[in-house]
Amino acid sequence: MTSKLQARGELLTALRLSRELTQVQLAFDVGISQAALSKVESGEARLDLETWRKVADKLMVPLSAFRAAESSTAPARIFHRKQRSTPKSAVNKVAAELSLVRLRVRDLVGDQTTSLRRHDLDGGYNTPQEVARDVRDELGLGRAPLGDLVAILEEAGVVVLRWPLESIQVDAIASWQDDTVPVILIGDHVPADRQRFTMAHELGHAVMHETEADKEQEAEADAFAAEFLAPESEIAKEWPSDASLDALLLLKRRWGISLSALIRRGKDIGRLTEQEYRQWNIHLSTTGMHRREPDPTERENPTALTTAIRKYLAEGASVEELASTAHMYPREFEQTFLQETS
Ligand SMILES: [Zn+2]
Structure with missing residues (x-):
């Protein structure tokens, strides 16, 4: 079982890699040491809320993404x-x-x-x-x-x-x-x-x-x-x-x-x-x-995912709500899941 702290750390690592940032770069941008960031990623340390905000900002996801982290996103x-x-x-x-x-x-x-x-x-x-x-x-x-x-x-x-x-x-x-x-x-x-x-x-x-x-x-x-x-x-x-x-x-x-x-x-x-x-x-x-x-x-x-998402939209859900469920900002959500295929 992964602990909440570990799950959050794994999600952080996955997001950081998906944005092509090194630990050194991200740590610098949010004003902590690389060693501190490394500990957070391995689930051994916590961050204060203010730093989490900066991290989420830098990784272009809503802060709620980290609250939702429950299961393993290990690469x-x-x-x-x-x-x-x-x-x-x-x-x-x-x-x-x-x-x-x-x-x-x-x-x-x-x-x-x-x-x-x-x-x-x-x-x-x-x-x-x-x-x-x-x-x-x-x-x-x-x-x-x-x-x-x-x-x-x-x-x-x-x-x-x-x-x-x-x-x-x-x-x-x-x-x-x-x-x-x-x-x-x-x-x-x-x-x-x-x-x-x-x-x-x-x-x-x-x-x-x-x-x-x-x-x-x-x-x-x-x-x-x-x-x-x-x-x-x-x-x-x-x-x-x-x-x-x-x-x-x-x-x-x-x-x-x-x-x-x-x-x-x-x-x-x-x-x-x-x-x-x-x-x-x-x-x-x-x-x-x-x-x-x-x-x-x-x-x-x-088509399966797009169809499911379009059904939610037809039933009255908003793109903003669905994006938030997927721990993403609406723009990236649309690009990832709703782009028309040719
Ligand atoms: Zn192969």
Whole structure:
């Protein structure tokens, strides 16, 4: 159990990181020592009300945010493809934002439940492909092509938001902390064609993995995603005897899987030889189809949170009230939760 003091400290840390401030900077701005701030963040010391006001001001949240701190907002364990060039501070900022999202969503719409469960790969009892089929079964999806994947995940209790992730050069991040629901942030720079595979990849991390992903876990999440989107048993049946572009585009539309993921699938299930796979890749890149695929997939947008919030508004709640429930100022609240998606 986290104490109130600890919870407040964790929230303070998460907010500070999300604003890209160091302890030294924040301490200086509110007129205390870095050592004192460090103790407050670890839940070992208190601040007087006047200093809390300054802190809240500096972090651009209402003072009430700190009164509300109850449960852990410890920076989330997140899954993302590590990029050598991405500064640690940028990753910490996004991890902190993700924790804040969890706290805010909980306080806005209440405790949620998920119909997903965790699957352990340790011990090699399960392959990622088996887990993918199990998750399909748990969600009642059978083996058929999947409709709107974002909607499927939201239905399963996953919190999905579009988020600016280009700065840390990752397509998406996922976190599933203990007894909460999984959260997936999708980069708002990710092309629609790649988004479904990215979402499925993150879902794979969330259900299969405990810690930040290494190379092997990245491969597992990819294997999960491929089987989840397009189960081998079905794709093998439908694979065209003459794999022309038109025939593959038909499969792309039917299964909602990009051409480049599809030819990879063809290779992995033995329908394309290594050489045919290479030729396809060369073809896609020389024709520019790697960047802009024909028959682009329609963008899938998260709607569950916005719908819930709009319902509250229709029932007479004000943006100010809802923002305060989410421990935010109205402007940031609107930007975060009510922005129109394109
Ligand atoms: Zn990954």
